[in-house]
Amino acid sequence: MEIRRDVFQAIADPTRREIIDLVAHKSLNLNSIAENFDVSRQAISLHIKILTECGLLVIRQQGRERYCEAQFKKLHEVSEWVEKYRVLWNKRLDKMDGLLNELQAGNKKRNKKQHGLNKNR
Amino acid sequence: MEIRRDVFQAIADPTRREIIDLVAHKSLNLNSIAENFDVSRQAISLHIKILTECGLLVIRQQGRERYCEAQFKKLHEVSEWVEKYRVLWNKRLDKMDGLLNELQAGNKKRNKKQHGLNKNR
DNA sequence: AATTTGCGCAAGCAAATGCTTGCGCAAATA
DNA sequence: TATTTGCGCAAGCATTTGCTTGCGCAAATT
Numbered sequence: 001m002e003i004r005r006d007v008f009q010a011i012a013d014p015t016r017r018e019i020i021d022l023v024a025h026k027s028l029n030l031n032s033i034a035e036n037f038d039v040s041r042q043a044i045s046l047h048i049k050i051l052t053e054c055g056l057l058v059i060r061q062q063g064r065e066r067y068c069e070a071q072f073k074k075l076h077e078v079s080e081w082v083e084k085y086r087v088l089w090n091k092r093l094d095k096m097d098g099l100l101n102e103l104q105a106g107n108k109k110r111n112k113k114q115h116g117l118n119k120n121r
Numbered sequence: 122m123e124i125r126r127d128v129f130q131a132i133a134d135p136t137r138r139e140i141i142d143l144v145a146h147k148s149l150n151l152n153s154i155a156e157n158f159d160v161s162r163q164a165i166s167l168h169i170k171i172l173t174e175c176g177l178l179v180i181r182q183q184g185r186e187r188y189c190e191a192q193f194k195k196l197h198e199v200s201e202w203v204e205k206y207r208v209l210w211n212k213r214l215d216k217m218d219g220l221l222n223e224l225q226a227g228n229k230k231r232n233k234k235q236h237g238l239n240k241n242r
Numbered sequence: 243a244a245t246t247t248g249c250g251c252a253a254g255c256a257a258a259t260g261c262t263t264g265c266g267c268a269a270a271t272a
Numbered sequence: 273t274a275t276t277t278g279c280g281c282a283a284g285c286a287t288t289t290g291c292t293t294g295c296g297c298a299a300a301t302t
Contacts, residue, residue: 006135008132008133011202012127012129012132013289013290014127017202024206024209025209030248030249031247031248031249039290040291040293041248042249042250042251042293043292045249045250046289046291047290049250063248063298063299063300064247064248064298064300065247066248066249070206072206072210073210078199079203079204081132081138083200085145085191085193085196086200088191089193089197136260150279151278151279152279160261161262162279163261163262163279163280163281164262166280167260167261168260184268184270185268185270185278186269186277187278243302245300246300247299247300247301248297248299248300249297249298250295250297251296251297252293252294252295253292253293254291254292255291256289256290256291256292257288257291258288258289258290259287259288259289260285260288261285261286261287262283262285262286263282263283263284264281264282264283265280265282266279266281267278267279267280267281268277268279269279270275270277272273272274272276
């Protein structure tokens with residue numbers, strides 16, 4: 001068991017993202033989750049299976065009910081991948097700001113050239 | 122044109138994530154990108170199409186070559202979704218730390234009860 | 243003990259995904 | 273001008289995905 005699933009693949013589906021949103025703050029059993037969607041219980045059950053297989057959810061069996069608890073640790077993988085670009089993307093914004101400022105400065109008047117300002121972003 | 126694609130869906134595929142990694146620092150034309158993979162050029166072309174359709178890539182046509190440039194702004198959507206859980210997931214770690222400490226304290230000796238310490242994380 | 247409730251298993255199916263190969267065009271090179 | 277190069281378009285195909293419905297079991301309720 002425990003088929004290594006890809007987290008990125010798991011959160012690709014909007015329904016699965018909603019499921020995570022739902023159980024983020026308090027555990028819910030499968031049927032309570034399914035109530036929030038207009039697909040069959042079975043469909044939701046499958047989504048939950050996928051989410052547990054990749055470690056984003058953990059099931060606590062309690063009698064005949066299965067409570068789903070979010071497991072955020074696994075989101076770290078996604079976070080890492082995205083955040084490594086944050087530096088670059090801030091840099092790009094800076095550059096754009098710079099260009100905009102140059103343009104504005106140029107339009108308003110051709111004197112008082114401001115250059116390389118606006119590094120705060 | 123411009124079929125609104127889901128960013129989450131786009132980055133679900135490992136090849137597409139690799140493509141983004143490749144062009145993160147410098148633009149590359151399609152064939153240079155395709156060289157890095159052992160699938161056909163056409164397959165890569167399709168991946169790139171998907172990436173541009175959701176705004177993660179921008180194409181600059183230059184003669185007969187098409188240079189792919191990463192567009193990190195769109196990653197913000199992913200970042201936002203993931204990061205909103207960071208608080209929760211840190212909180213959970215705190216709780217676990219707390220439990221661990223209680224256990225340790227309990228094991229070592231049954232006196233000197235430390236409770237609710239270790240809030241620093 | 244009989245019924246209801248929660249949920250997994252499995253089959254079946256349409257649509258989407260990822261890939262390939264072959265064709266053709268327009269820009270660059272010879 | 274003839275050939276090469278970069279790349280899109282389109283058809284075809286195997287998997288995968290997401291969903292449904294029906295069955296059945298075990299825990300809870302009556």
